[in-house]
Amino acid sequence: MADRTRHYRRLLARLGLLRRFARDDDGAAAVEFAFVSIPFLLLVFGIIELGIAFLVSMSLENALIMADRKIRTGDAQNTTKEQYLKDVCAQMSWLGDSCAKSITLDVRVLPSFADASKLKKPVTGSTCFDTGGPSSIMLVRGYYKWPLITPLLQQAVGGTAGDREVTFATVFVNEPYSETPVAIKCS
Secondary structure: OHHHHHHHHHHHHHHHHHHHHHHOOOOHHHHHHHHHHHHHHHHHHHHHHHHHHHHHHHHHHHHHHHHHHHHHHOOOOOOOHHHHHHHHHHHOHHHOOHHHHHEEEEEEEEOOHHHHHOOOOOOOOOOOEOOOOOOOEEEEEEEEEEEOOOHHHHHHHOOHHHEEEEEEEEEEEOOOOOOOOOOOOOO
16 A cells, blocks of 8 residues: 555656656747748748859859850851860859859750740750851850759749759841841751
């Protein structure tokens, strides 16, 4: 009987300890902050990362528009693909050396404006570089792989291996800078 009484006293003491623990609110703010801080920080880092991806998109667009001007006016007739890539990356200099490694450019002549919507994304290695001739209809496309760091953002908007592919395309007609027609190099 004494054993049973001792057992009940211990049990009541434990329950009292649990009741005091449940009523105590010291450190509640720290626990609440721990619950709220992780989603909040993911949201903040996601917003920052999307902002940087948008900056990359605007930089790519601006760089291609500036480099396209040379094609449009005929200044790029003797330009190689490497020189054109350097011109584009010079406009995106804040990215450093990663620009040349992460960008894919496709510059081609189109027979008509309607053909621009029929083209698929070029597979790496099958891109074209043809600056065309006077009055040629040109399609210039740029693809930039931007790595994402925020884990949930990688799954939401990322492509392969957490990269976000930033793209820009423009169609324009070269100025009639010469009377000599030029043959199309890429079909």
